[in-house]
Amino acid sequence: MGWNRFDAFYGERSSQQDIYAGSVQPILRHLLEGQNASVLAYGPTGAGKTHTMLGSPEQPGVIPRALMDLLQLTREEGAEGRPWALSVTMSYLEIYQEKVLDLLNPASGDLVIREDCRGNILIPGLTQKPITSFADFEQHFLPASRNRTVGPTRLNQRSSRSHAVLLVKVDQRERLAPFRQREGKLYLIDLAGSEDNKRTGNKGLRLKESGAINSSLFVLGKVVDALNQGLPRVPYRDSKLTRLLQDSLGGSAHSILIANIAPERCFYLDTVSALSFAARSKEVINRPFTNESLQLHVLAPVKLSQKELVGPPEAKRARGPEEERIGNPEPPEPPASASQTFSSLQKLSSMDPAVLERLLSLDRLLGSRGTQGTPLLSTPKRERMVLMKTVEEKDLEIERLKLKQKELEAKVRAQETVDPREKENCSPTMLRPLARRTVTVAKPLKKAVVIPLQLIKEQAESPNANIHILKKKSRKRKLEGLDATESKEKAEDCWDLQISPELLAHGRQKILDMLNEGSARDLRSLQRIGQKKAQLIVGWRELHGPFSQVEDLERVKVMSGKQLESFLKANILGLAGQYGSPS
Numbered sequence: 001m002g003w004n005r006f007d008a009f010y011g012e013r014s015s016q017q018d019i020y021a022g023s024v025q026p027i028l029r030h031l032l033e034g035q036n037a038s039v040l041a042y043g044p045t046g047a048g049k050t051h052t053m054l055g056s057p058e059q060p061g062v063i064p065r066a067l068m069d070l071l072q073l074t075r076e077e078g079a080e081g082r083p084w085a086l087s088v089t090m091s092y093l094e095i096y097q098e099k100v101l102d103l104l105n106p107a108s109g110d111l112v113i114r115e116d117c118r119g120n121i122l123i124p125g126l127t128q129k130p131i132t133s134f135a136d137f138e139q140h141f142l143p144a145s146r147n148r149t150v151g152p153t154r155l156n157q158r159s160s161r162s163h164a165v166l167l168v169k170v171d172q173r174e175r176l177a178p179f180r181q182r183e184g185k186l187y188l189i190d191l192a193g194s195e196d197n198k199r200t201g202n203k204g205l206r207l208k209e210s211g212a213i214n215s216s217l218f219v220l221g222k223v224v225d226a227l228n229q230g231l232p233r234v235p236y237r238d239s240k241l242t243r244l245l246q247d248s249l250g251g252s253a254h255s256i257l258i259a260n261i262a263p264e265r266c267f268y269l270d271t272v273s274a275l276s277f278a279a280r281s282k283e284v285i286n287r288p289f290t291n292e293s294l295q296l297h298v299l300a301p302v303k304l305s306q307k308e309l310v311g312p313p314e315a316k317r318a319r320g321p322e323e324e325r326i327g328n329p330e331p332p333e334p335p336a337s338a339s340q341t342f343s344s345l346q347k348l349s350s351m352d353p354a355v356l357e358r359l360l361s362l363d364r365l366l367g368s369r370g371t372q373g374t375p376l377l378s379t380p381k382r383e384r385m386v387l388m389k390t391v392e393e394k395d396l397e398i399e400r401l402k403l404k405q406k407e408l409e410a411k412v413r414a415q416e417t418v419d420p421r422e423k424e425n426c427s428p429t430m431l432r433p434l435a436r437r438t439v440t441v442a443k444p445l446k447k448a449v450v451i452p453l454q455l456i457k458e459q460a461e462s463p464n465a466n467i468h469i470l471k472k473k474s475r476k477r478k479l480e481g482l483d484a485t486e487s488k489e490k491a492e493d494c495w496d497l498q499i500s501p502e503l504l505a506h507g508r509q510k511i512l513d514m515l516n517e518g519s520a521r522d523l524r525s526l527q528r529i530g531q532k533k534a535q536l537i538v539g540w541r542e543l544h545g546p547f548s549q550v551e552d553l554e555r556v557k558v559m560s561g562k563q564l565e566s567f568l569k570a571n572i573l574g575l576a577g578q579y580g581s582p583s
């Protein structure tokens with residue numbers, strides 16, 4: 001098994017600090033971006049999972065180090081005068097024989113795991129303690145750790161008989177309008193060891209515990225496989241562990257799996273199995289999701305009465321002491337209370353029909369581009385939310401383009417005033433809104449010269465500046481009978497892109513850089529690269545080293561020569577489009 005199947009390897013001389021700084025610390029900042037993260041220690045019993053996660057006073061492990069840094073980070077970012085107010089809470093639970101037990105309140109019994117309408121996983125009734133310092137954390141954590149179920153096995157005198165899950169939540173509230181709110185969750189998990197009962201000598205209760213441990217780890221493996229294969233059903237619900245981690249494992253979060261191995265010969269099979277699981281987990285593509293909500297009036301400019309803005313008084317009363325702000329003083333209460341806010345990623349049913357229509361066209365567009373996965377409106381909620389967020393971003397982009405268009409029109413009008421003789425040559429299409437404008441071929445030129453909007457200024461300053469030229473291809477294509485998206489794409493194919501060699505070389509280099517340095521997620525931002533192709537490219541790169549030219553893509557077998565041509569065209573157009581789209 002090649003080491004490139006893993007992100008890092010820590011040997012017997014590696015210290016706790018090496019592991020923490022090398023692999024865990026870098027993900028903490030994502031919590032402040034409202035994203036979820038998880039760190040799991042996985043491996044056979046007695047291999048050192050608890051040592052890695054918890055450590056000892058002399059060699060503190062991942063948990064104390066991460067808490068120390070996270071609290072420091074939140075103190076800095078949430079300081080007075082900074083845009084966001086931050087608060088941190090902790091919960092600590094164990095999953096023992098498929099029961100969810102609150103280690104901070106053992107009397108509460110088996111708790112249920114629920115999913116809210118935004119796809120967030122939560123456990124009603126789970127104790128959440130506000131913490132502002134490491135001393136606060138220790139005060140709750142140390143006694144709770146003693147509540148954890150451990151028992152002797154032949155391999156480990158204090159073997160963890162449960163999965164211990166420490167949940168740290170970072171809540172953020174924007175101090176000024178638009179008063180956004182974010183929540184990032186960090187799961188730090190010491191999994192129970194995968195067990196070979198011949199060696200552990202388990203009998204009776206130990207054997208029963210072992211069955212539950214092994215079956216939930218087996219489901220964890222199935223979840224990883226389903227995520228890797230992009231299966232429509234990921235069996236999160238088949239175990240409490242995976243159900244709990246549904247919004248924080250792979251796919252939508254930053255996940256780190258630490259595979260603890262015991263290198264002795266007698267553990268050979270355990271080692272192979274742990275490494276194979278870790279290698280499969282590495283394949284899971286992460287598309288971290290920011291859990292951010294906005295206020296109603298920001299999204300829908302509908303006037304609300306004062307009563308509506310303040311919200312029902314019970315909404316505020318309903319907030320328990322656990323939800324009270326901690327640490328930094330309460331930010332000035334925004335016009336709407338927290339209960340009056342709702343996610344920008346609201347339910348489809350309550351959406352503006354125009355937005356829904358755009359969503360549907362986006363869905364069609366994604367479908368026509370061969371985007372991986374099921375169509376938008378039947379994907380799981382979280383996926384849907386991500387795409388709805390994209391729609392919002394597209395709206396902003398449209399606004400930006402409209403603004404550019406106005407600037408262009410103003411320029412044209414100014415030109416007309418300066419030289420009225422040129423008025424006759426000015427095609428009326430130039431004054432139409434960008435989205436509706438079609439490229440027409442002016443007869444005397446026999447080709448349409450399309451100048452990227454933002455380049456106009458540069459060109460005026462430098463007459464030799466690069467321009468893109470679109471020239472009609474000689475062969476004709478029938479565009480009738482195609483739907484709007486298809487005909488747009490086909491129309492694009494009817495034009496040959498002639499671009500200055502300098503810009504072409506620049507575009508190719510950018511694509512090459514992306515192929516060599518981009519993660520699978522980055523690669524998906526390229527035109528005509530979906531999840532599967534991105535994975536293949538990353539895999540090829542890991543096996544064969546960097547791409548020497550864009551044409552190497554043919555060797556990866558992700559596209560044919562012809563497809564490569566259109567891939568280049570679409571992406572170079574896209575790059576040019578960053579300076580103004582020649583549509």
Ligand SMILES: Nc1ncnc2c1ncn2[C@@H]1O[C@H](COP(=O)(O)OP(=O)(O)OP(=O)(O)O)[C@@H](O)[C@H]1O
Pocket residue numbers: 043044045046047048049050051052156158159160161191192193194260
């Ligand atoms: N890198 C290490 N350095 C020093 N001691 C270690 C190291 N790794 C493990 N140990 C020791 O080995 C013993 C077993 O380790 P640990 O309890 O962490 O295993 P585990 O994988 O959590 O086991 P289980 O799955 O049974 O809970 C402990 O006494 C621990 O202190």
